[in-house]
Amino acid sequence: MPRKPDPTIRPTILRKVVEHLRHTRLEDVSVRSLGRVLGTSAYPIVYHFGSRDALVDAVVEHLSATDADLDPDASECALADHFVRVFGGLDDPDRALAARLAFELGSVESLVGADRHRTWHREQIAVIAAWCRAHGYGACGAERAARTAVLTARGAQWDAVVDRDGSDTDRVLRGIAEQLSAPARAAVA
Numbered sequence: 001m002p003r004k005p006d007p008t009i010r011p012t013i014l015r016k017v018v019e020h021l022r023h024t025r026l027e028d029v030s031v032r033s034l035g036r037v038l039g040t041s042a043y044p045i046v047y048h049f050g051s052r053d054a055l056v057d058a059v060v061e062h063l064s065a066t067d068a069d070l071d072p073d074a075s076e077c078a079l080a081d082h083f084v085r086v087f088g089g090l091d092d093p094d095r096a097l098a099a100r101l102a103f104e105l106g107s108v109e110s111l112v113g114a115d116r117h118r119t120w121h122r123e124q125i126a127v128i129a130a131w132c133r134a135h136g137y138g139a140c141g142a143e144r145a146a147r148t149a150v151l152t153a154r155g156a157q158w159d160a161v162v163d164r165d166g167s168d169t170d171r172v173l174r175g176i177a178e179q180l181s182a183p184a185r186a187a188v189a
Contacts, residue, residue: 009044009048010048010049013038013044013045013048013049013055014058014059014062016037016038017034017037017038017055017059018059018062018063018094018097020034020037021056021059021097021101022093022097025104026056026101026104026105027104029052029056030052031045031046031051031052031055034052034055053105056101056105057105059098059101060098060101060102060105063094063095063097063098063101070082070127070128070130070131072130072131072133072134073134074131076177076178076181079131079177079180079181080173080174080177080178082127082177083149083153083173083174083176083177084170084173084174086124086153087099087153087154087156087157087169087173088157088169088170088173089170090157090160090161090164090169090170091170096160096161096164099157099158099160099161100161102117103157103158103161105117106118106121121150121154124150124153125143125146125147125150126146127146128145128146128149128150128180129142129143129145129146129147130142131146131180132145132146132180135181135183136183137183141183145180145183149176149177149179149180152172152176153172153173153176156169156172156173156176157169159172
């Protein structure tokens with residue numbers, strides 16, 4: 001009968017890989033090189049994660065784990081908090097690393113036709129579109145506004161990855177929420 005995996009190994013691998021990725025480009029990482037970083041063969045990585053891509057996805061999820069739910073009836077303040085929770089907080093080195101890796105993975109996926117990060121992007125648009133519809137936008141307007149808002153939020157995120165000192169991502173994200181809320185406030189007035 002095979003042994004059960006040691007539950008402490010997976011988190012240990014994640015921690016070591018996170019530290020390695022802080023100073024290494026994703027394109028320079030392979031299962032074999034990660035094995036060397038861990039001081040072992042590639043086997044533990046493959047055993048616990050399946051592949052390099054699955055490991056990097058696990059690292060991104062580990063670093064950026066957030067409660068990303070947004071009630072469509074939530075307030076403007078809750079919308080702003082949602083944007084910061086999902087796209088912001090990049091003054092935290094772990095969140096900044098997760099944003100950098102997500103962009104690197106998304107770039108690679110677009111070249112090879114994979115869909116994981118595109119799916120996540122579309123999910124964010126759907127969440128924001130639902131909020132917009134609940135706050136007075138028509139169906140087409142909600143979709144358009146949500147798409148623009150998510151693209152702008154990701155642009156602010158990318159700006160912070162590229163120019164850490166010159167951006168205030170959370171302020172920009174709160175501004176996006178404020179702009180989305182303006183037509184909703186005008187409809188109520």
